[in-house]
Amino acid sequence: MALIECKDASFAYEGVSVLEGVDFSLNAGDYLCIVGENGSGKSTLVKGLLGLKKPESGQILYGDGLKSTEIGYLPQQTMVQRDFPASVYEVVLSGCLNSLGRRLRYGPAERERAESNLERLGIEDLRDKSYQALSGGQQQRVLLARALCATKKLLLLDEPVTGLDPIATGEMYNLIKLINLCDDITVIMVSHDLHEAVRYATHILHLGRRQLFFGTSAAYRESSLARRFLGRDRI
Amino acid sequence: MTALLHMLSYAFMRKALIVGVLVSLCAALLGVSLVLKRYSMIGDGLSHVGFGALAIASAFHLAPLAVTVPVVALAAVLLLRLSQNRKINGDAAIALVSSSALAIGVLSVSLTTGMNTEVSSYMFGSILSLSRADAVLSLLLSAAVLLLFIAFYPRLFAVTFDESFSRATGVRTGAYDTLLAVLTAVTVVLGMRMMGALLISSLIIFPALSAMRLCRSFKGVVCCAAGLSVGCFLIGVTGSYFLETPTGASIVAVDLVAFLICLLAGKK
Known part of the structure; x- marks a missing residue:
């Protein structure tokens, strides 16, 4: 069974939908980057994963004995x-x-x-x-x-490199990857740095008020969405 | 030394010292969290609500503490909600509530007993105002505040430092905010009789600010604030006894001096 599974989840504030059709699953040891522009629903999904906001429809399921209160959360400062x-x-x-x-x-x-x-x-x-x-x-x-x-089991990092200088940013990314690989801890990271996301993560979830893409980083690189956001020559 | 013993021979002084030390301790402990969470204004607002409630209680000849504690506790919850509400201007709302409470208090006093020394003692505090029942209730309540603070210390630290993280680990942060506000309300009411409605908030804010200049760990700040608060209270009370100055104002003056010293000492 997957460590965490979103089944067609949607979220709304006071009846106004902010995020729809989130449907993905992660296994132990995966490294997921959630990307998207401001207001794309990233923070809302984080709240949903932490169990602080109930999905309007659909489900979020935890497997492998994980509880929503046993997620290692790193909020924005x-x-x-x-x-x-x-x-x-x-x-x-x-x-x-x-x-x-x-x-x-x-x-x-x-x-x-x-x-x-x-x-x-x-x-x-x-x-x-x-x-x-x-x-x-x-x-x-x-x-x-x-x-x-x-x-x-699971780290949930909300923009962990915001405000860091380039050296500290690189160190932070390496450290997270190391924890992911050596300790077999699943990582979910919210980021708006697409290039680094594609480089380090195994999976990408691209949001834009709904799920635009979910799949492996390799598949994401080939997608038309990535071409538009990353620029063809930079990959 | 004999002068000090003579001071302690007065029953009202002994009562004031015991209640004062406990209230200073509570105020300092809660103050650290309140100041760090940017809730200092709530302490100030509560003291004005406390004045209003006290004035109404005395107008209707009701037991002062029995009326004031629940009213101020209720106001604490209300002010907390106001300050967290992003839609309306939280700090402006608190200012409105506190000045309205003050106005209601002054009106109710002037319509019943008239503006007299009693009002002045509410505003600026009086060491003589503590009845025996007040003293006993103060003892019990401040003991409860201290116990709760110590019992919930790890959780209070986590909630004060990072509300998002604490909420994610399953702590009901709203409940702790409410606990903090209610404990503050109790402390404000207890301290108000002695310090006065206009001066009580300094008891909450000064020790925390002073301690933050000196210490770098949370535990250090908490212990240092508690020590400073009690120390300043004792010096202020003793000073006011010998110099025959108003108690509340004397204590605040000592707190101010201590803060300035800490400010200089911490500037390294």
């Missing part, structure tokens, strides 16, 4: 966060929130998970640094470590 007084460790540990259950405190298992994810992303030396003092690239790594604390 808000202004509040950039100057938030918190240590890197505090932020990463807060990713274990969904395993807290009815308990009031994080236990040794959660602390260990936070430490190991710091190590996994090579930021253990930032552990006691202040989050607000970090560079944009480092902040995104911290939030990725937090997302990894929340999941064993």
Whole structure:
């Protein structure tokens, strides 16, 4: 059974449809990029996948024992966060929130998970640094470590390279690909950088208030849609 | 030293100190979250609603805390909704609610007992206004605020830092916002009698802002704000006793000085 499956899902706000005919399925280990212009319904689909917005019609199904609250989510940064007084460790540990259950405190298992994810992303030396003092690239790594604390199966990244310089952007893309390949964690990434999307992802979902394309990156490159958006010579 | 002991020999001073320390502690803890979430205005709005409710309670000879706590808690939920609503201007709506509440309070006082010292004590606080029942209720409520804050600390941190992420992991963030608002309402009402409606919001905002200049971790900020808040309260109360200055204003003045010191110390 697929890890995540959208069956002809559509979404609406106050009766006005914003996204229709989303129909795709992902298996464990896939790397999906959701692309599309502003207002194409990407954020709405993210909310749907996280279980925060119910589809108006159709279904979103999770397989392989995945729950919508066990998705490692990396939201877009808000202004509040950039100057938030918190240590890197505090932020990463807060990713274990969904395993807290009815308990009031994080236990040794959660602390260990936070430490190991710091190590996994090579930021253990930032552990006691202040989050607000970090560079944009480092902040995104911290939030990725937090997302990894929340999941064993699926990462959902909402424009993770926005505002990063080219070097940090490249590092972030490589890091995500590495996690995808080495740890067999499925990745869904919202992006508006089509070129990088095609390069790293195994599958592409192109939205424009409805599903314009879903398939492998290779098939997407050949599609007329990609030619229009990517420009023929750049592929 | 003997002067300090003499101060403590007054029952009203002991009562004020105990309630004051607890309220300062609650205000500082909640203040960190409120300031970080950009909800500082809510604290200010609540104190004005508190004044209105208090004035009406005294006009009808009702128990002040029993009336004010639920009314202000309700207002807290309302103000929270207003500030989250993107369609209307949230901050303008809060200003409207708070000045209306103030006006209703002043009207109800002037129509019944007339403008007297009681009104002034609501506005600027009075250390003598705490009855024994008030003190006991204050103790219980502030203990509840502290316990809830400590019990929900990991969740409050997560919700304060990143609402989207917390919601995705299944936390009902709206419920925590409401909890925060209601706890703030209780704290504002408790502190209002002593600090005065016009000064209570400083108790919420100053310690958090000062602590943020000094500390870089959330836990550090919370602990530092709590310490600063209680420290400033004790210095302010003692100062006001010896210099015979108004209690609320003295405490705010000490808070201001502490903030300025932190501002300078944190500028590295």
